[in-house]
Structures are given as structure tokens and as C-alpha cells.
Amino acid sequence: MEFKYARRMKHLQASEIREILKVTERPEIISFAGGLPAPELFPIEEIIRVNRIVLEEEGAKALQYTTTEGYTPLREWIASRMNSRLGTSFDFENILLTHGSQQALDLSGKVFLDEGDVVLCESPTYLAAISAFRAYGCEFVEVPTDNDGMIPDELERILASTEKVKIIYVIPDFQNPTGRTWSLERREHLVKAAIKHQVVVIEDNPYCELRFEGEALPSVKSFDQMGCVLCLGTFSKTFCPGYRIGWVAGDKRAIEKYVLVKQGADLQCNTIAQMEIAKYLELYDIDEHIDKIREVYRRRRDLTVKTMDEEFPPGVTFTRPQGGLFAWVELPMDVNARDVLIKSLEKNVAFVPGGSFFPNGGKENTFRINFSNMPEDRIIEGLKSLAEVLREFV
């Protein structure tokens, strides 16, 4: 049987890089590749207790179907957390729980994008957002981006000259893949530009709670009086990714559309996961837990930056993120990071070459370093080996 797939499948090819990186599952590999949290920080004992309490108290409910919108106490907690941390003014009806924030990206595409519509994004941008949106047949225009976010004049120029722009997609805090954080002025400008051109902003904010230094900045959403910004969040980086619980928050009219689309996509999130997280938040101090994560990641970031400073050859530059999980490395223009990866895997060190973070290709002289998943001794060992490889190329 010759399968006749949908046209969109032509754009969704198995990533060559993903195949290469399958080796990172081997324990001898020092991996800077994934975006994995440090598993030694998962609150395992607490979760066993929370599971028992939820199932003993409300087992019949926790194992049954529930609403598409999600478990109300958890939606209430998220609204109140966002209001206190991000300057929003949400209630639980502004929140739809999603199967990780990846699903919120997919649903955003389904709600807003027709074939041929345009998504504006940072350059580079989050790899899996590209695949999520691309499945709806959109085009990407990369807005030139510096250390403070999208460059305002460039954004204005592109908005004025591009037809069918439906979404501006941004990760303002400790961006994936670059680790960069948008300035206050750029956040405010983004909202003004979006309102002027009547375009939706998707503010993807998985890392905002993981700031190691400096003052937290107000969210892009906090400047939005018109409801044009939709916010994505997740428990994957502050709690555990295995639960797959994220959310989309925004104007209730738009959230109603997301609910309709989620109903057809998978009915609802895992009921037990929603109730367990809510119970954990009730019984334990999540801030204490996040402090622990932040402290470990801060030390790993420090060590990563220090080791790259000391070991990487001249001509190689990198970002110094104030939080999150990632740093971004640029090599001289003529060096292809895929070639570096092949050599580096021979020394059991993995990372993700940067090319795939540019939806329209190019910039093969870049790569992403994750610093959250490896213990300190392996960070040093891995970056030293990587530096040796880099010296062969630079």
C-alpha cells in the first residue's frame, strides 16, 4: 500500500540531528543537547505521598474523565501565580490546561493559522514551535533580533510590509535557544506594534521562574490592554516534565476557541496529574522547591560560562544568560556546527547544532548548550573535550 499523506507531511521530515542525537541516551555521553531538568531535584517522596492522598480522598474522580478546561483549583492557582509574578489580571476562566506547553503551541496553530499565513519569530527561535506551527502550513519571517529582543524598526518594517501575519511568537525570558532576555522597552514596544497591526502575540514563558540574578521584568502580557497577548506556561521546568501539564492563558473569547480545539485533539489532560500537582501546591512550598532548582542551575550556569571563558578558543563567542537552561555559541562563519558535533560525539559530548532553530535555514555556525541536566564535574569534563574539538576547527 502506497500511503497518500496530507501535503503538510512534506514539511515534516524526521530530523537528521534528532537521529544523530539518539546516542545521548547512552550513559557515557555528556549531553548538553536536551532541555532536560535535573532529575535529582524531582520531589519523589512528596509525589508518592500526594498520589496516595489524592487517590484515597478522591480516587473515583482522579481516575475518571474530567472537563476539557481542566481542574479548577489548578487553574485558580495558575491565575493567581501569574497575577502576582507577571503583572496579569487573570481568573481561572482565562486558563486552559494543556498537555505540556508544546500542546499549547499546537493548539495556537490550529486556532489561528491557515495555509499561507505568516508567523513572525525571533531569529533564532524554539525548534519545536517551528514544527508545531509548520503543521498548519504557515510561513515564517524571522525578525532580526539582538540581545534585547526583536529590533523595533525591523519589526515595524516587517509588519508594515508583510501580508497575512497572524502570530508574533516570542520567548521573552532566557530564550530557547539563545538564553537572551528582552528589555522592558522592547516588551512594551512589541505590544504597541501588535495592537497597531491587530496581530496576536504568543508569549511563551517556560523559564521565567528560573532567574538567577537581576530583577524580574514584567511580562509582555502586562502591557496588553487589548487582549492580544496569549501566554503559555508549564510545570515542566519548575516541577516535573513527565506530568505533561502546561497552560495557555488569555482573553476568554480566545480561550473558548482553544477549548473547542482541545476537545477534538485529545478531550482533556490527564486527570490524576492535574489533581496531584494541585495537591502538591496545597501541601508543599513550591517556592522553596524552585529556590533549590534555581540555585543548582545558577551554579551550573556559572561553571558553564567560566569553563567556556577559559577553554573555548578565540573567535568563539557565547551568551551569558541570566536564567533558564541554555546558552548560545557562535563560531566563525565558515565553521559548520554539524561537523563539530560529529567530532564531538567521538569524545562522547553532545549538543544541538543551531541551524534547525532558524525556520528558513542558515546560520550553521551556531549551537545550543544546555547546562541544567549534567552534574558539575561532567560539565567541566564535557566542555573541556568540546573545547579541544573546537580548537581543531577554529
Next chain:
Amino acid sequence: MEFKYARRMKHLQASEIREILKVTERPEIISFAGGLPAPELFPIEEIIRVNRIVLEEEGAKALQYTTTEGYTPLREWIASRMNSRLGTSFDFENILLTHGSQQALDLSGKVFLDEGDVVLCESPTYLAAISAFRAYGCEFVEVPTDNDGMIPDELERILASTEKVKIIYVIPDFQNPTGRTWSLERREHLVKAAIKHQVVVIEDNPYCELRFEGEALPSVKSFDQMGCVLCLGTFSKTFCPGYRIGWVAGDKRAIEKYVLVKQGADLQCNTIAQMEIAKYLELYDIDEHIDKIREVYRRRRDLTVKTMDEEFPPGVTFTRPQGGLFAWVELPMDVNARDVLIKSLEKNVAFVPGGSFFPNGGKENTFRINFSNMPEDRIIEGLKSLAEVLREFV
């Protein structure tokens, strides 16, 4: 801000019926509306134990990200179960775990359907499959269906005369909403017709383990030598729906495409849920558990059919399902089941009017009765009240 939604959103409207049925959450309502399993049968104690074992033995893995394909031991179990029960010959690489079988429907649409493509379905068919596929802009052609499945001559005629047919969607065992089961001959014929016209068959089989009487029939897939049949399954009816673990099984080339699409849609299923179900299947006897469910549902089916026989007025007919969760009621042509529902809710009895199960509308003189969720005394009480209402209309 006026949101500019994707064109598909025009076809995805909030269901009026769903709004009406929100009252079924009130405890005084006797609901024949949902497709909910009996919660008193959930193995709560066992799940508490399984959760503790999984988290104590492999907590760091269970709470972390995992592969898109899913947890290998669970995929192996599913392949072997299908092989022994459904006459298939799968190994774990034929199986992709999905967030409930609803997600497998959504992914099927995404893999195969372009705008304007045609899905052939039974008449009536599963409501949420209609919403899942419709999001990809397809049209539906309902194949005339009797108690044994799609009528072969009609199926042949439609296949020969319809362009752009991409999928034939069927629920061969104890269909939702009718409770009907396809005959052996019709299964075999369906596969021949699909191969002849090179069309994919989606065999949705959530209820096959819930047979109350008679011999199990081989699956549609068991007649397929060409790889054209993709099978959907779920743990929602035999274990617990709250976990949201289902699967799609089929030709490895097609499954690879599903994996790509799932990656962009939500990365992966809940890791803990996958590992807990696998551990439950290792430590406990699922057949013993399914026997219990089957016995309870069989008694409820018996009572439902008996009470409808005794109480429903002449002119009202209904199916006598050999398994599953649903029976299907037909009223005289001039009676609208929505009107019956309004009256029936005044007596605190709910069901789902049949109109929404026909993708192209019509047949408002039908409704679906779920018999799995209510205890026996409430089944009798509810059907007696419903019969009173019916006597006002018939």
C-alpha cells in the same frame, strides 16, 4: 482586539447539546449521556501501590521527559495483547502511544487529511471523531449502514464515485453510538474494498474487550495483508480514562509519520502514566479486572434492555448490543429527540440526542443511551421516567 481565527474555526462551534448536558454534573441527574466507565470499579488501592513502586524504583525516569514513541514495555504488551486477541502480527515498533485514542484520531487527521479530502464513515458515527477530522477541513460521506456494518454495495458505489477519499473510519465492535457489531463477512469485504481503492481504514476499537456474549470476531486488521488498516485502542474502558493512554497500531512507515506529527503536537505522553500502567499489567491480572467490568456492564445492559422493553411505548425501537457501553434508540420520524431531552431533564434524566452523530445532519428522531455509568436502581428509575416522557411524544 478582533481575533482573526483560522477558517477551520467556523466549523468548530460550541455544541448546544454539550451546553445543555453540563447539568449532568449535578448529582441528582440520572445520566445516560456520557460514555463514562463505572468509577466504583477503578483499582484504586492497586494504583496507589503501583505508583509507589514506580517512583521508588525509577522516580527520576518516571518524572522526566521520555521518547515520543512511548515506554517500550507498554508498547510490547499492547502488541502482544493485540496479536493474541485481534489476530494481528505487531511488534512494539508498530505501536505509538497516544494521549487517549482521541489523540490518535486527531493525529490520523493530521497525517492524512488535506482540506477537501473525504472521510467515509458509518451512519451514524462517533461524535468526537467528526470533530477531530473536521478540524482538517475534510468532508464526510456517510455510508448506509445496517446491523452488520456498512452495506457492501453502497460502500463500493461510494468508493467508485467519490473523489479524494482518504480514510474509511469504522468502529466494528459495539459501535459508538449504536452498539452494533460488524459481521465477519463485512469486515473482510471492507478490507478488500479499501485495498482495491487504495484507501486507509481507521479501525477504532475501544470496546472490543467488553463483549458480554457470543464469540469474539477477528479484527478488520486481521484481514489486511497490505498494511492499509490502522488500529486505535485505549486503556480508558478497561482500566481508567483519567490516565489518557491510548495507541495507534499499524504499518511501521505510517507509524513513523504519526510519531513526527505527535512530536510537534505534544512531544510525548505522560511518562508516569505509561510506567504505572505497565507496572500494573506486570503485577496484576488485567483479565480478572476486565472480567469484573464486563460482568457489571452485562448486568446493566440486561437491565437497560429489559426496562426499555417493558416501559418504552410502541413505535420506539432500540438496539440490543452484545457488548460495549451504548444502545441506540429510534423514535417515530416526527419526534425530535432534542425536545424529548428538554422534557426529560425536567425529570432529572439525561441522554445524548442522535442528530450530532450524523456529520451531515438529520435523523433527529434518535438518541444514545449509555448504560455503564449508573448503578442498577438508578437505571430502572431513570428509564421509567424517560418512558413517561416518551409517552407524551409518541
